[in-house]
Amino acid sequence: MLDRKTLTFDGTDFQLDTYFLDKIGDFDKVVNHPLAIIIPGGGFNFHSDREAQPIAMKFASEGIHAIVLHYQLLKDGKSVYPAAVQQLATTMNWLKEVQAEHQIDLDKILLVGFSAGGQIVTNYNSLMTNPDTAKEVFKDKLNVTPRAVIVGYPVIDLEAGWPGDDEKIKQISPNKLFWHSQDTVTKNSKPAFIWQTITDQTVPVRNSLLYASKLEEMNLPFELHLFSSGRHGLSLATYQTQEPGGDKYLNDQVSKWWSLCMNWLKEIKVLPIN
Template identity: 50%
Template sequence: MGVKILQKQELAYQDTKFNLDTYWVDPIADFGEPTQRPLAIICPGGAFKFLTDREAQPIAFKFNALGMHALVLDYQLIDDEHTVYPLALQELATTLNWLKTQSDVHNIDLSKVVLVGFSAGSHVVANFNSIMLDPEQRTKVFADDLLVEPVANVLCYPVIDMTIGWPKEEDWAMKIAPDIYYWQAQEHLTEHGKPTFIWQTVTDATVPVMNSIIYAQKMDMLNIPYEMHLFGSGAHGLSLGTYVTQNPGNADNLNEYDTKWWELCLNWLKLQKILPKQ
């Protein structure tokens, strides 16, 4: 099983262009017919200032190793011309619709598309799950039909509510989204939301752990399946928590206890029948 590593794909929403890093799993030549494979769309963190590579290619490779395609979405950040919202949601919707055109080319199982967010990227994923999967709310943001819906989400030390600890400055929140409608993802979650895996550390000094708790609480109220793991130690932004994603010399990037999140996530993907049990 080979992977077409880091092919760049440019897409556009209206007059705004954005990029995807694509990691396609090649068909196995020995098979009589190509295998339809699940796909993960990854939204790295970076405080909406940048996208950290620590939560991009290493995560894509982990999904590739499971036999899944992976895309890293270069979603809208804060710049001189744009705020993050609503453009980041429109870009993610555009990406999902683009997959419809690629399903035969790359053998994508469109019924098994997973959104994966880290930190600020989780805010985009959580807002998509809350706003964009509710047909009534979506029409206010995205005029086109959503041709491909994600089947599940993975939220890693997520920003959910921008009023409870991150960002610390209200003016930064206004740069992210001048419309406070986008600030609190949990407030707009409906029964249309998809099953979600959440993990974070209770010692996260950047994004308060209550972010994870309030989103899980809202899912519980709506009877949306979820699994949440709160680890007793560890800093924000762990990514895999191993040397693979360690910024050299930064001990905060390592935590042997929290590395178990990946195995737990794998088990959950099997529980959701996104991956086979064996």
């Protein structure tokens, strides 16, 4: 069931949409479930609904709790960074507070980002898993660490084709630390599942390649899927996220990313094999 939760960081409120799985009364033992924190895209100007609840419900159907983070956007003269990463860190710490109530497996937290949200996720996977940079960004102790990240058609490098405007890049972050999330990957970064289409005309596929190349250089586990055709923003690429009256967000081949991702989660032991 959807429930809206308000958290606060540095005097600013932000919202979470939570989709916690109900406890199964038939079981005598506590069953702790993995949890996915979903970071939708929207060019840092809005939060795409197509990459929010539909994704959360898919995770729930796989036995994974889900949370949608409504992170700091470009508005009222505010930058996205560092607030978006700080809000994600605050959310991670909050999970420890509610772990027992909602039966969360804190060793199996997934960060899931689409498009611009993918850059928030990959920045977190670089900066907040490194103790040195984590202290620069977030003064509080980090009580929960992600197990892995999943990114679809992600922005990785703000100078690799999107947004393509120097002024907007500076608005997104006046601090260059957040511009190139591949450059700050360390041995502490977590495994990644990456997917995109090579015909993406909004965020060039170079972004995914840059990230995968850096993960390979650091000898970190990852899985990369590049589909031969498809537009940006496909989300699930099924009828569940298609635009009414059209088919531009339908792509049968690309929709297979979901089953590929679930198989990967089994491979890295976030989900059971059977």
